[in-house]
Amino acid sequence: MLQNKKIQSFIALGQFLSQFDEHNSIKKPEVLCNESFYEEFEKLIYLSQSHNGWYTPEQVFFAVQSWANALTEANLTKWLDHYPEVNKENRSPKTIALILAGNIPLVGFHDFLCVLVTGHRVVVKTSSNDQHLLPFLAQYLIALDAEWKEFITFSEGKLDHFDAVIATGSNNTARYFEYYFKDKPAIIRKNRNSVAVLNGKETPEQLTALGEDIFRYFGLGCRNVSKLLIPKGYSFDAFFNAIFKYQDVIQYEKYANNYDYNKAVFLMSNFKLLDNGFLTLKEDTSYASPISSVFYEYYESLEEVQAKLTAESDQVQCIVSNNLVENSIAFGQTQQPQLWDYADNVDTISFLLIT
Structure with missing residues (x-):
């Protein structure tokens, strides 16, 4: 052909x-x-x-x-x-x-x-x-x-x-x-997951766009942000205000069931949670958070973040930030990849051409 x-x-x-x-x-x-x-x-x-x-x-x-x-x-x-x-x-x-x-x-x-x-x-x-x-x-x-x-x-x-x-x-x-x-x-x-690197200087519009990266497809994709890397002393107030527009996600029964179940599991384990009624935030070093939850981890410096993401690159699909680290993409763009954005950074066309 x-x-x-x-x-x-x-x-x-x-x-x-x-x-x-x-x-x-x-x-x-x-x-x-x-x-x-x-x-x-x-x-x-x-x-x-x-x-x-x-x-x-x-x-x-x-x-x-x-x-x-x-x-x-x-x-x-x-x-x-x-x-x-x-x-x-x-x-x-x-x-x-x-x-x-x-x-x-x-x-x-x-x-x-x-x-x-x-x-x-x-x-x-x-x-x-x-x-x-x-x-x-x-x-x-x-x-x-x-x-x-x-x-x-x-x-x-x-x-x-x-x-x-x-x-x-x-x-x-x-x-x-x-x-x-x-x-x-x-x-x-x-399995891979996506991460957002924040420094507290993000605009409300950027944080709202981050909500798209979190909630699109109910968080089921490897390109969905499931982990936040934040500086010590970070306040989540602006984040919670910005993502409030996604509150209707809790009206969907399958998502609501996951929210109730995972929140109950966390609370029974005496984990400290931040909760806005449709999303829980939990401090955790893992990348893969359950549906309706996002993990977060504090950092001391962006150099530390860059080293961490480089060392653990085999666990990360996308990095979202305001140009804070290498190879990051803009807020709200994780679920709109271009044809040349390959999963796991493996060039599928090159593989097929030599096969």
Whole structure:
């Protein structure tokens, strides 16, 4: 399949996804294959919560819009121009197995995209928590160009007859993956969390944006901020005031159940907590806080913070700050990665080009 045809398919997919908005979905007559797919995808968005209780329409619409924003001609060109070999038409395709997570909607789409734009075939094992969205988008691609049918397979059984694998799971499942796929080229992803570094000089707008990094997808993603690094003497008053706009999260039953349960566990263990009625803050050296809670840890100097984050980089997905430490991103941006922002800082395209 010619590289230009692949790119045009994903541009068309981005245009299709751009129609769907939580507040104002608009069916555009110029979008390809709309008559066959628009109403069905809209139904699927609203049905997603029945498949996975965390996939509320609000969260699915956000994921869809994020991918619509990413899949533009400008973004795809900027991304792939860094890999001249991608455009070579005489590369022999391999079969790449994907084992996907299901913590947030379409979490495995980037790996799916990487495999296909590098000319390989993909065989996908979806998570039981996210079995419908990606297969639907795959069917849309096939409707755009029947050649995709030769490149895309979904598997419900044991994976076999593949040349390399990209697998995402917990630290426990990663050990299984590492053993099971020891004879194959592989990217094995483990648990990671994201952290915000604060110094007390953040604006109310920045702290409100930090709330987006915390609460988007109910905090279930590896790009969600689950840990705050703060200076000694830091006051949380401004933080709590700024995130008050997210208070409605407690109205969602699954989140509220986690809030009640985790708060009770903390209190029974006599942990000191800060609590605003929908989020608890607990001093803890760990990065992985439970749903509805964020950990915090004090620091003496930013040099100390930089050294800590460098030493523990294998546990950290994103760092949010007001340019206080290296490789940090702006508040409110963790759940809007660019195509060239790779999970775990592992360049998936480079891996696929040498596989």
